[in-house]
Amino acid sequence: MTRYPFARMDALFDWLRAGFLTVVRLAVVALLLLAVTGVCGCGDLTPPERAQAALTTGADVVVAFDAEAAERLTAATEEALREASSLAEWQGRTQPWKRLTIALSATKAALLTAQAAVNVWKATGDDASFRSVAGCLAAQLELLYDAARSVDLNDRLASLDTVVRLAAAYTDGLCPEGER
Amino acid sequence: MKALEIIEKVVDAAGVIDDGLTLIGGLVRRIRERKWDQVDEVLPVSLKTELAMAAAEEKARAKFGASS
Numbered sequence: 679m680t681r682y683p684f685a686r687m688d689a690l691f692d693w694l695r696a697g698f699l700t701v702v703r704l705a706v707v708a709l710l711l712l713a714v715t716g717v718c719g720c721g722d723l724t725p726p727e728r729a730q731a732a733l734t735t736g737a738d739v740v741v742a743f744d745a746e747a748a749e750r751l752t753a754a755t756e757e758a759l760r761e762a763s764s765l766a767e768w769q770g771r772t773q774p775w776k777r778l779t780i781a782l783s784a785t786k787a788a789l790l791t792a793q794a795a796v797n798v799w800k801a802t803g804d805d806a807s808f809r810s811v812a813g814c815l816a817a818q819l820e821l822l823y824d825a826a827r828s829v830d831l832n833d834r835l836a837s838l839d840t841v842v843r844l845a846a847a848y849t850d851g852l853c854p855e856g857e858r
Numbered sequence: 859m860k861a862l863e864i865i866e867k868v869v870d871a872a873g874v875i876d877d878g879l880t881l882i883g884g885l886v887r888r889i890r891e892r893k894w895d896q897v898d899e900v901l902p903v904s905l906k907t908e909l910a911m912a913a914a915e916e917k918a919r920a921k922f923g924a925s926s
Contacts (some may be wrong), residue, residue, distance in 0.1 A: 737900035748906035755914035765922040801877035
C-alpha cells in the first residue's frame with residue numbers, strides 16, 4: 679500500500695464540509711427567522727408578506743437544490759447506462775433518481791399552489807386556505823427530503839431541512855390524504 | 859490519496875461553499891431590498907432534474923431500443 683503524506687485528507691475534507699454546512703445551515707435559519715419574524719428591520723412586514731418571504735426563500739432553496747441534483751442525476755444515469763444490460767435493469771438502477779425527479783416536480787407544484795393561497799390571503803385577509811395548503815407543502819418537502827437522502831444527496835439536505843421546518847411552522851395540521 | 863483525488867475533493871468542497879454563499883447572498887439581498895418575488899418568478903418552467911431525467915431516459919431507450 680502506498681503511503682501518502684495526506685492520508686487523512688478525506689477525513690479533513692469531510693470535517694471541513696460538515697463544519698461549513700453547519701455554518702450555512704445556521705446562517706440560513708438565522709436569516710429566515712430574521713426575515714419571517716421581522717427582527718431585521720423587516721418589522722413592517724405583514725403576516726402574508728412574511729409568508730411570501732418564506733415561500734420565496736423556499737423556492738430559492740429548491741432551485742439551488744435542483745441544479746445540483748440534475749448534475750448528479752446525469753452522472754448516475756450515465757454510469758447506470760454503461761453498466762446495465764437492459765432497459766429494465768437501467769430503470770431499476772435509476773429508480774431512486776426518478777423518484778427524486780418526481781418529488782421535485784411535486785414540490786414545485788406545491789410551492790405554486792401555496793403561492794396562489796398567499797395571493798388569496800393578501801387579497802382577502804383570510805389565511806385559512808394558506809394554512810391548509812402549507813400542510814401539504816410541508817408534507818411534500820418531507821417526501822423530497824427522503825428522496826434526496828435515498829440518492830445520497832446528504833450534503834445538500836441542510837437547507838432543504840430548514841425549508842421543511844419553515845413550511846411546517848405555518849401549518850395548522852396534517853395534509854389530508856390524496857392532496858399531496 | 860492520489861493528488862487528483864485531493865484536487866477533486868477541493869473543487870467539490872469549493873462548490874458546496876459557493877452554493878451556500880450564493881444562497882445566503884441571495885437571501886441577504888432579498889432582505890435588504892425587501893424584494894420577495896412570487897414563487898412563479900423564481901421557479902423555472904422546467905426543472906433541471908426533469909430535463910436531465912428526460913434526456914437520460916431517451917439515451918437509455920436509444921441504447922437498448924426495441925430489444926428491451
